[in-house]
Amino acid sequence: MPQTDFKNAQTYLSSQILGQEKLVNRLLVCLICGGHLLVEGAPGLAKTKAIQTLSNLIEGDFQRVQFTPDLLPSDITGTEIYRSQTSTFEFQQGPIFHNLVLADEINRAPAKVQAALLEAMAEKQVSVGSQTYKLDDLFMVMATQNPIEQEGTYPLPEAQLDRFLIHCNVDFPNAEQEKQILRLVRGEQTASVAKPDTLLTKASIFEARKQISQMHMSDSVEDYIVHLTMATRQPEKYVPSLANLIEFGVSPRATIALDQVARAYAWLNGQDFVAPDDVMNVAHDVFRHRLLLSYAAQAEHISADQVIDKILESVPVA
Template sequence: MTTNKICRETFIRLSHEIEQQIVGQQALVQRLLLTLLCDGHLLLEGAPGLAKTRAIKTLASGLEADFHRIQFTPDLLPADLTGSDVFRPETGSFTFNKGPLFHNVILADEINRAPAKVQSALLEAMEERQITVGAASYPLPPLFLVMATQNPIEQEGTYPLPEAQLDRFLLHVRVDYPDKNASRKILQLVRQEALNSLDHQEAPVLTKVTQEQVFTARREIMQLHLAETIEEYIVEIIETTRNPAQYDQELSSWIRWGSSPRGAIAIERAARATAWLAERDFVTPEDVQKVTSDALRHRILLNYEAEADGITTQQCIDQILINVPAP
């Protein structure tokens, strides 16, 4: 068995183990792995109690990496994320104390509860992988992911994320309720966990993925074969969001603003990672279609008329995939 094959099988095994603990959310687990493999950031949106936070913590426990959870609140300050310069009287100089953003995996819990000045502190970190405090800049670790959650139900005490920040998330995933079968399995899992806790039994240990394996997987993913026709297909999808009138008049009446170039990058990388996890060395149109919704959901702005008529971004994306022929 080659080293590369071992690397891929380690990720697949970790995926199966996480699915045993995050019941009924296979799509969510896959998106977590895609984000890790694509060197991106992830925004999870869903009602309370759908295992968003648990899923991220479970993935982090399967990585040989530093993990830190930040609970976003309205009184949070930028320095609470980045760190700050602290004066040392004994030396008469300032020393930089690193903040939680200098960990490898960041769980930004309820990210939309913090005001704009805190959100702005994330912009540089998410895009440039560095922190600037005062006149000095500090690089973040080579393995750095922001995995954020937000609750779409409660509006009081929340702040809409700026479009520039939304665009920095590789994927925006909507988490739905589990079906009846999965709900029953969740009851059984929680009951077993409670019994294990009472009996002082340790939780099952996940397969550990090293940082070197993550970087090896990313390298393999970027080397997968991507046909020119698939590349053109991705570009055509993005072009449809920017010039919808050339493809569909109804789409044109819905879309106010289309996707940035990051949308095309997100689709390509996520499609590559999807193919890699499926143990293929080439990307198919189906790989592209599987990830397009999560890659574009937060990158398309609807106009006021469409919102008033109850049109959703998902309807736009579905219509785009109908209008753009697959190769």
């Protein structure tokens, strides 16, 4: 059963990545949905280790790419190499041709590199010259951003942010978790959960995607999702106090994403239906990178999360 396999994977990952249960959950949710994950957090919070550990549980391969200002699009997509023996050009695949790709510090790369990644994320293909190359059906990008150091960075454009299914903020572990991390690193204790015997195969991942699409969702929960979306576009109708704080609401892609992510979240929790609480639990991660706040909100240091909090408080569950 795919559900059991994913639950075992989640339990094992949480035993390896201490204090980051939310990151582990969102990684698996994105994998189930076939989407991409943007992770924002300070250095040293096991963002890289999380996706590397996940790659060891999957029937697929992993590639890490360190984004820097001098990176070229061909460093991501690949390039054509001239073979003098045959007097022909041969395409050599870049790191994007892997199942799991970690784009480390994605906002340090210039616009051309980000644009090359955008096509791969949106269309699952890469264009080089006049040729188009398809990526594998199992393809996921996890990109990281450092919220502290912004010097020498290139902020991601809204079009690219919208391609990420989830934007997950990770925080520091608590004191008890920090103590467990110390002991685990020193070898004084081992992970309490053994690595699962069976890998997550492509067949089980695609079966999971099929199962979440068939989960029961009542009309009232569908209406709730739509009303949350509309509240970002017509705040004066739903939450008048937000009318001057939101410049642009979320796109229809956000509505689709909220539906998919809520289904995957409920499925991972062993449910066979989607409840309003499932929608509320994932709304911040789906909306925060898609909301464009006004200058008034920025001047008052109001964050997207605060706006989403107000929307969740004000929009009733049907």
